[in-house]
Amino acid sequence: MNVKAKLQRMKGHMRLEHSGETEDKNRLQEAAEKAAGNVAADDELAELWGKLGFKPFYLEEQRSFQKRSFYTFADMKRPDLGRELQEVYERWGNLALDHPLSSRNVPLERMMFFDTETTGLSTGAGNSIFLIGYARVHDDGVEVTQHMLAEPSSEAAFLYGFLQEFHDDDYLVSYNGKAFDWPQVKSRHVFVRDQVPRLPAFGHIDLLHAARRLWKHELPSCRLSVVEREKLSIRRLHDTPGSMAPLLYYDYLHENKPDHLRGIIEHNDQDVRSLIHLYVAISQRLFQCARPASVTEQIQLGKWCEQTGWEEAAVSHYEKALEIPGSGKEAAHFQLGRIFKKQKRYQEATAQFINSISVSSTPLAEGFIELAKLHEHQEKSYERAHYFSREALRCLKASQKLTSAKRKLIKDVEKRIERLEGKLRGSSSFHNMS
Known part of the structure; x- marks a missing residue:
């Protein structure tokens, strides 16, 4: 009521x-x-929210506010975005393997690009969500829906308004939503679960994981604003940072002036639309239908494909990395060598491992180790295996930072050298090498 x-x-x-x-x-x-x-x-508060485009939503005696905004692709300054999204969507549909970014068997209109604004950065019960935003893609543009908790006592109405539009066949696309946004929704749902719909089961793509895979070695931070600027060419003008959200929400509650939250509402709106750009951009890179990337980015794309069983794409990414000017190509040679070795293409693997230690002034110890293994087990050349093992040990001990993993590797290489010396002991070739 x-x-x-x-x-x-x-x-x-x-x-x-x-x-x-x-x-x-x-x-x-x-x-x-x-x-x-x-x-x-x-009535006065509703009028003020109305000036920001929000309409009231009632659940018995509780009230929240909702806003819907529509943007054509031209409005978003990305007139080709709809076509590009459809292209990568079709590519995922035709790829018969599981991948964290795959939207296969998910209707495009059910993809919900989702973000929240909260009163803090923790996921504890004392932290609240006050704004939920999400974007859905249509043939002619993007619709952004935002739900606002105008009064903390109306949390049931706030979550009810959101959940009545969220279905089991929806697929969330977020940025750190798996670790933060959705656990926060679950936490707040507990307090009002007798008054609101149940939480649906759904698929979830977290683009922060993808961004970190690709760019953690290139960018100073993988915050969405940094990724937008450096990888999507999106420049936000007069943006209110999300870190200001708690302070501005408390100001609003104290003064009942919705205009305090105008900047955060616009920030959230841009966030959910940027997720569409980011999903397209990363998918295009995986399918190699975007502009040439850096050497590091191509290698990271290759590793991701390799880890998900997409071996053919992995080889292609590593080979593309070798065509791009820049350093770091030893890693591409090494990864190609590993794949060829797995495929029992031992000559090609050997060539790639040799390249991996030849193109850099600080060769990878792992390249020497792989060469030692190939010469010992495939070529039965214990002398060469012994030589490459000793080179690997030299590289490892010259490392400025001996991590626990490197210390373990040193022990493994020392055992390999000891075993090889046992095989070579007494031979003239071994004495000459010593």
């Missing part, structure tokens, strides 16, 4: 009171006057 309905009900009770019951009548009159003041304040 909303506030206006409560007022009418209260007035009805007043009419039924006996005229002689002066004290009760005065009490009810005071309550009615207070409720009338609340209605006026509520």
Whole structure:
């Protein structure tokens, strides 16, 4: 029941009171006057939210606010975005393997590009969500829907409005949503679960994981704003950073002025639309239908493909890395060598491992180790295997930072050298090498 309905009900009770019951009548009159003041304040707040494009949503006596905005692809300054999204969507549909970014068997209209704004950065019960935004793609553009918690006491209405539009066949696309945004939704849902729909089961693509895979070695940070600027050529003008959200929300609650949140609302709107750009950009890179990337990026793409069983694409990414000017190609040679060795293409593997230690002034110890293994087990050339093992040990011990992994590798190489020396002991070739 909303506030206006409560007022009418209260007035009805007043009419039924006996005229002689002066004290009760005065009490009810005071309550009615207070409720009338609340209605006026509520109407004023709704009007202020209306100026920002929000409309009220009621759940019994609770109220939240919702806003829908539509952008053509031209409005987003990406007129080809719809076509590009459709192209990568079709490519994922035709790829018969599981990949963290795959949208195979997911209707495009069910993909929900999702983000929240909260009163803090923790996922504890004391932290609240006050803004949920998501974008859906249509043939002619993008619709952004935002749900606002205008009053902390109306959390049930806030979550109900969101969950009634969220279905089991939806597929979330977020940026750190698996670790933060959705656990936060689950945490807040616990408090109002008897009043709102259940949380649906759904698929989830977290683009932060993808961004870190590709660019953690290139970018100073993988914050969405940095990725936008450096990889998507998106420049935000006069953006209100998300870190300001808690302070601005508290200012709003204190003064009841929705305009305090205008910048955060616009920030959230841009975030969810940027997720569409990012999903397309990373997918295009994986399918090699985007502009040439850096050597490092191509290698990271190759590793990701390799780890998901997409071996053919991995080889292609490593080979493309060798065509791009820049350093770091020893890693591409090494990864190609590993794949060829796995495929029992031993000559090609040997050539790639040799390249991996030849193109850099600081060769990878792992390249020497792989050469030692090939010469010992495939070529039965214990002398060459011994030589490459000793070179690997030299590289490892020359490392400026001996991590626990490197210390373990040193022990493994020392055992390999000891075993090879046992095979070579007594031979003239071994004495000459020593």
